[in-house]
Amino acid sequence: MFGSAVLQAPFMISEVSVLYFAKGAELTGVKSETVKLPSELTTIQLWLELEKRHPKLCVLREHVVLAVRQEYVDLCDQTVSLHDGDEVAVIPPLSGG
Amino acid sequence: MFGSAVLQAPFMISEVSVLYFAKGAELTGVKSETVKLPSELTTIQLWLELEKRHPKLCVLREHVVLAVRQEYVDLCDQTVSLHDGDEVAVIPPLSGG
């Protein structure tokens, strides 16, 4: 059995689903895609990885939050662990209601 | 032509409709009646005239307001003028809604 410290080692890669909505989908041209990402990274690093794939996303940088496994995370130094099959979503400013 | 001072002289009498609702109607046994009253009197005097006709109304004394020509008047020293055909209503505590 591997302990969780091993699973979250810095160089592990996870394959996650990234979902785009509203302006995010407009800018990337896709609603979802499968992306290989480091298994452990800060939320701002996670965002920069997505910007690297879709440079047009940069216009959202000041306005966006992410959701990891359907929970909000702000763009900051907070570390998140990603596992294969996890859902990451780019959440532009909400306008429901 | 008589001036209004003459019409409101202390000994003039007006014939008004008095309406009773809810607990007021229960206590008096009537929903409405025609009553001769002084044409000018305070609202507390007006109430006491009605209590004289229907002594059981006294249980409402601390809780009641009156309406004269469909406008509320508190029981107090305020003078009201009554004209023939005016509508006076006994308003027990409201419980609509």
Add this chain to the structure above:
Amino acid sequence: MSEDVDSPRDLIKLTHEKLSSDDVSTSVTCPSCGAISMFIGTTRDSFEGKTVIQLEYEAYIPMAESEMKKICTSIRAKWPTVRHICIQHRLGVVPVTEASVMVGISSPHRVDSLEAVRFCIDTLKATVPIWKKGGL
């Protein structure tokens, strides 16, 4: 839509018929409003520890209507953006779970109609001559 249809409406109704929330919301809907707030008062199955099967309401009808109109006037003074106001009160027997009163108010933005509905039902209970049978 013609000017008449969309000008502010004060819709007041005292009725022995069952009330309908669809009727109320439809009556205050308008194209320039993004918000409709509503309050529905229903007969509860208990009051001060006693079981209730139904309530019976009576009103001093013409004065109740004029007091409801005064509430509309106050609402328009306090929340000038309010568009349509509908106040309905049922009279006679109202069984448990059925509505005795409905208020619906529309406004361009939600804060105004939300605040106005609360003011409306609070004021209605304090000023409109309507009674439950069997009270003081």
Add this chain to the structure above:
Amino acid sequence: MSEDVDSPRDLIKLTHEKLSSDDVSTSVTCPSCGAISMFIGTTRDSFEGKTVIQLEYEAYIPMAESEMKKICTSIRAKWPTVRHICIQHRLGVVPVTEASVMVGISSPHRVDSLEAVRFCIDTLKATVPIWKKGGL
């Protein structure tokens, strides 16, 4: 009425169908409640000076549902007497005057449901991942 039928309900719906205020008010009606407060958000004919014919909504559906459930949990912590909560949001095209969102909340007394509805719609707009098409 059986215990199940009358135990507190959190009714959450995302749908492409037209919303109905009768459905919402009926779904939160209960014998022990004297108050139902509702909010209906409708498509307005203008936004920031521009004419609007219709709006189109999309949602991150599973997360929207879980955020709506969190709102229900918060409401029950803040207003423990609240009985039933119904939150519905329409998706896809919503023409002018039609409802994009409906909230209905019942409580024994009116203050709780009035306050809870306001909290509910404010929080929904701030936390539930739903978007109007064409926005930022």
